[in-house]
Amino acid sequence: MSFKDLHLIKPIQKAVAASGYVEPTLVQQRSIPLILEGKDVIVSAQTGTGKTAAFALPILQKLYDKQDAPKKGKKIRALIISPTRELAIQIQKNFKTYAEFTNLTSLVVFGGSSIEPQIDVLKKGVDILVATPGRLLDLHKQDYINLDFIETFVLDEADLMLAMGFIDDVKKIERLCPQEKQTLLFSATIPFKIEELANTLLKDPERIDVTPTKSVAKNVNQTLYYVPKQNKIELCLHLMRNTIEGNVLIFRRTRNGVDKLEETLLKNGFSVNSIHGDKPQSERQTALNKFKNGYVKILIATDVAARGIDINELDNVLNFDMPGIPETYVHRIGRTGRAGHTGNAYSLCSADEKNYVKKIEQAINVQIPVVTDHPYPLDPKAEPVVHKRQGSKYKKGRKSEASKKKKKRWY
Structure with a gap:
């Protein structure tokens, strides 16, 4: 608006x-x-x-x-x-x-x-x-x-x-x-x-x-970055190198997204682990223990896998993908800022996620402060990218050239 x-x-x-x-x-x-x-x-x-x-x-x-x-x-x-x-x-x-x-x-x-x-x-x-x-x-x-x-x-x-x-x-x-x-x-x-x-x-x-709802953690500093979808990974790396200090729990919407980001961060020299529904329970538990004990500074997770994760001294939460449900946002950022500690919640929002932000702000009665001073700003007029599904190259309901010529088939 x-x-x-x-x-x-x-x-x-x-x-x-x-x-x-x-x-x-x-x-x-x-x-x-x-x-x-x-x-x-x-x-x-x-x-x-x-x-x-x-x-x-x-x-x-x-x-x-x-x-x-x-x-x-x-x-x-x-x-x-x-x-x-x-x-x-x-x-x-x-x-x-x-x-x-x-x-x-x-x-x-x-x-x-x-x-x-x-x-x-x-x-x-x-x-x-x-x-x-x-x-x-x-x-x-x-x-x-x-x-x-x-x-x-x-x-x-x-x-x-x-x-x-x-x-x-x-x-x-x-x-x-x-x-x-x-x-x-x-x-x-x-x-x-x-x-x-x-x-x-x-x-x-x-x-x-417009007083903040009680469900929003008071000890969490929230910030929002508007960024083109294709630049989210670059901005994530930029924040990890220059802004985010301490350990960080990164949320992604899909398992595929988790794997992709983990691969990129590993290539860039970060100690990182991930958990999602496709991984066996033992593997997930090992990843979580490593993160809790400080052997790994970054944990990437889907919302489903992150249920029940309880880390008292979590410094940061990063919403790589914005959740479509406000309660999910509240649940995610509530992982940090516990037991008297102050935490940070960073959110990366592309053009197609702006409506999610609007819903979240209305639900929590807080306007999330926007950081504009970063290397990959989103043009405020940018429209969401719509990926059209490629249809079949064959037109439906048309006879093939062969049948038009009434060629006799061998069968």
Whole structure:
């Protein structure tokens, strides 16, 4: 999915592209369409999932048509409340970046700094205000802030707001805004108190949960490499030589694939063993013992053969072929990062496996970080290679030349 698919307008797409973002994150894919529709939304997402853009982009789009200030100056139409000044500054910085090709203006106000410069900007008028609760109420009391024109009200890091004792201030601020407005609540977790707050502030909200599912191992660093199918072996060798340290369990889809890769790695001087369904049990057990005891650093396996493999100190898992079933992916990467250790899961994805990645990410609620800096990148526009089966050279239903000439046969 691209930002264009989210129906964002050209100036915003341009700003996003200039920031270096190519694909929207899961939280953006799920939140932006609902916010553009004007719905109230509760989003449960960790920091670092791209949630600021998830509300900033649709807010800018909704304000874009009314961006030219009336004669009396701009009115604050979007208000974002943040618990700490650092977060508030970061949010406003994002708004500034995404509004680069529009005339929309934003301001951040927070305590612990001089109030005068903030008042000067407020007098001129802004479209979007990012604020910490205390300073906002202070400026409102002094009549420098008018919240009568708020169309979108955002509560960011609501659980942190609760922990810092700001909930009463938040309720007060919400009451100062018009009744008819869109309210968006973002929180890393949704404890009971936040649930209660949401019930009082939001009208019939849509819920979006992009916290990682519990089944995904927390101690596993996941990375994804997009690579043309024909270059997978080269990329695998490149990773083995330059990136992967320690032992590695490599998964392949077929027995033939296991044998092929084992042969290549042996030719390239790696100590490697393999297990699959065609090998006798004794051979499989020997290969596994060698791997467990560190005599062999690389073990290649199919999913069936890998069932029941339990290695406490497995450093890496490499998905040479992406599994078509998300549970299989979870099962594979769960082999590493056990017993307090940190593990790595590398996945090689060709054009025909992109749909598998999409399914996996939706199932585990995690966007797998993509590594683009490698020698065999996949063209983003690359289409899956379709191998057409060769038909028979004889056309069906046609008589042979011999029968046409009605030649008498010898039999």
